[in-house]
Amino acid sequence: MSDITLGRYLFERLRQVEVQTIFGLPGDFNLSLLDKIYEVEGLRWAGNANELNSAYAADGYSRVKGISALVTTFGVGELSALNGIAGSYSEHVGVIHIVGVPSISSQAKQLLLHHTLGNGDFTVFHRMSSNISQTTAFIKDINSAPAEIDRCIRTAYVYQKPVYLAVPANLVDDVVSSNLLNTPIDLSLKANEEEAESEVIETVCQMVENAKNPVILVDACAARHNVKAETKELVDATQFPVFVTPMGKGVVDEQHPRFGGVYVGTLSKPDVKEAVESADLVLSVGALLSDFNTGSFSYSYKTKNIVEFHSDHIKIRNATFPGVQFKPVLQKLNKVIAASVKNYIPVPVPSLKLTNSPAGANTPLTQEWIWTKMSSWLREGDIVLTETGTSAFGIIQTRFPSNTTGISQVLWGSIGYSVGATLGAVAAAEELDKSRRVILFVGDGSLQLTVQEISTMIRWGLNPYIFVLNNDGYTIERLIHGERAQYNDIQSWDHLALLPTFGAKNYDAVRVSNTGEFNKICDDKEFAEPSKIRLIEVMLPTMDAPQNLVKQAQLTASTNSQQE
Numbered sequence: 001m002s003d004i005t006l007g008r009y010l011f012e013r014l015r016q017v018e019v020q021t022i023f024g025l026p027g028d029f030n031l032s033l034l035d036k037i038y039e040v041e042g043l044r045w046a047g048n049a050n051e052l053n054s055a056y057a058a059d060g061y062s063r064v065k066g067i068s069a070l071v072t073t074f075g076v077g078e079l080s081a082l083n084g085i086a087g088s089y090s091e092h093v094g095v096i097h098i099v100g101v102p103s104i105s106s107q108a109k110q111l112l113l114h115h116t117l118g119n120g121d122f123t124v125f126h127r128m129s130s131n132i133s134q135t136t137a138f139i140k141d142i143n144s145a146p147a148e149i150d151r152c153i154r155t156a157y158v159y160q161k162p163v164y165l166a167v168p169a170n171l172v173d174d175v176v177s178s179n180l181l182n183t184p185i186d187l188s189l190k191a192n193e194e195e196a197e198s199e200v201i202e203t204v205c206q207m208v209e210n211a212k213n214p215v216i217l218v219d220a221c222a223a224r225h226n227v228k229a230e231t232k233e234l235v236d237a238t239q240f241p242v243f244v245t246p247m248g249k250g251v252v253d254e255q256h257p258r259f260g261g262v263y264v265g266t267l268s269k270p271d272v273k274e275a276v277e278s279a280d281l282v283l284s285v286g287a288l289l290s291d292f293n294t295g296s297f298s299y300s301y302k303t304k305n306i307v308e309f310h311s312d313h314i315k316i317r318n319a320t321f322p323g324v325q326f327k328p329v330l331q332k333l334n335k336v337i338a339a340s341v342k343n344y345i346p347v348p349v350p351s352l353k354l355t356n357s358p359a360g361a362n363t364p365l366t367q368e369w370i371w372t373k374m375s376s377w378l379r380e381g382d383i384v385l386t387e388t389g390t391s392a393f394g395i396i397q398t399r400f401p402s403n404t405t406g407i408s409q410v411l412w413g414s415i416g417y418s419v420g421a422t423l424g425a426v427a428a429a430e431e432l433d434k435s436r437r438v439i440l441f442v443g444d445g446s447l448q449l450t451v452q453e454i455s456t457m458i459r460w461g462l463n464p465y466i467f468v469l470n471n472d473g474y475t476i477e478r479l480i481h482g483e484r485a486q487y488n489d490i491q492s493w494d495h496l497a498l499l500p501t502f503g504a505k506n507y508d509a510v511r512v513s514n515t516g517e518f519n520k521i522c523d524d525k526e527f528a529e530p531s532k533i534r535l536i537e538v539m540l541p542t543m544d545a546p547q548n549l550v551k552q553a554q555l556t557a558s559t560n561s562q563q564e
Helices: 005-015 031-039 051-065 076-090 104-108 125-129 145-159 179-180 194-210 228-238 269-276 325-341 366-377 390-397 415-433 442-452 453-459 475-480 495-500 515-523 547-561
Strands: 001-007 019-023 066-071 095-101 137-138 161-166 173-179 214-218 243-244 258-264 281-283 308-310 315-318 319-322 383-386 405-407 440-444 464-471 507-512 533-538
Touching: 001 005, 001 258, 005 145, 005 161, 005 173, 019 051, 019 415, 031 095, 051 066, 051 076, 051 095, 051 405, 051 415, 051 442, 051 453, 066 405, 076 095, 076 125, 076 179, 076 415, 095 145, 125 137, 125 161, 137 145, 145 173, 173 179, 194 281, 194 315, 194 319, 194 325, 214 228, 228 281, 228 325, 228 405, 243 269, 258 269, 281 507, 308 325, 366 390, 366 515, 383 390, 383 415, 390 440, 390 547, 405 415, 415 442, 415 453, 415 475, 440 442, 442 464, 453 495, 453 533, 475 547, 495 507, 495 533, 507 515, 515 547
Parallel strands: 019 066, 066 095, 095 161, 137 161, 214 243, 214 281, 243 258, 281 308, 383 405, 383 440, 440 464, 464 533, 507 533
Antiparallel strands: 001 173, 308 315, 315 319
């Protein structure tokens, strides 16, 4: 074909960057666009339960594959997705939000169409999204449309932020040259300014050479902006102790002999806190210094020798090098740093307890016991999602096997995020390697916000593990304020009936209340294989929580009550 429709062009371009599942919902302004998905070999339309869930799913998919897409309809659909899009923006996740909008003639005539505000303004929703998008495009001309599509895809991938792409219904079937598809979208980074880059590398090498007790601290953006390999090479080359933040969980191989644990300011284990804060040089890679990621900003370095490597700038002490990207800097630094560490003598790193104290089979389950147990049940290649609440804090004490991916939304912290994100993650995992397990830990309260997306998992035969931590309501909120307040209560559900209610045929649904029952499923070889969707209801005391969450809740309550 010499020409193809604009709608097909869009989805062919997405397929070229390895997007294979499109999330979203149909609406009358995007229906003709959705027809084009089925013309592209290897594409799947997920068909979500609602737009918010589709945005969460696109976020989870992107965290596994590097980029994702969702399609919503004008007004009512796109606005329902914005909470999820905002989370992707704050946490550096590349998502392409495609919106089917009314025809250009309808906009020009300011028709009083449904899904509008009734005032003839067809740009208001675009303006709303512009505040949580790296870039936007509102296509109005077929001639420039392919270039705009390419620009949006490149921007989402390179910057790892959402982009907004509005496609008018009347342009979907207009044609463009298919020859444009022969030129791949350029996803490479632009070169750093050579002089600034050289100064950064020279300064860092000098600081490393003078350091006696350096550490490396790795955060979420090391994963989002694809420098995991460079970070590992830095650790290997220097042999410095390496630590991660809660959001950086899974970025560093936790089986590496130089891995020292998770640093969360005052909420850290004492030996981890001492190791990081007594350092005379901190090499920080991809930091996102939010309150829950830093123990309410309780970092207490005893040195000013801090180098911050970011995706779009480098900061050394108080000097900032704007536009200097960390990926090429780390690649070049790793080639020359050996000479600067020749006199460094590696120090021991903190150890992590990986086994529980002996307990009888009838011992009631606790958060402390479960998260320690997970260290031995998880296996290489697992993708682990934890919900905002007890699980996001509990997973910190679990030691991940090699090549384990951790997904949590610590900065944006939208309760219910993890269920939608699990759909995206398990769809991506299936496309990459069907043997990879996707494991969700979600509270009974959080589950109620987005439970419908389990039906989409069942629809496509996806097989995640869904551990429902049943502690009778919003424990994280109870810890912060209102332990016995009615607003932290929820209606109790029959969790074991959820999978068949949503139409599952090949499934497991079990309830575990004590260590014997939990050990039994963990020892089951058949249970260890992702051959069916599984829901495991884990019964826990209402106020039982990881100790770091108890302390974080106290800090948060104090912050919320401050007058100045």
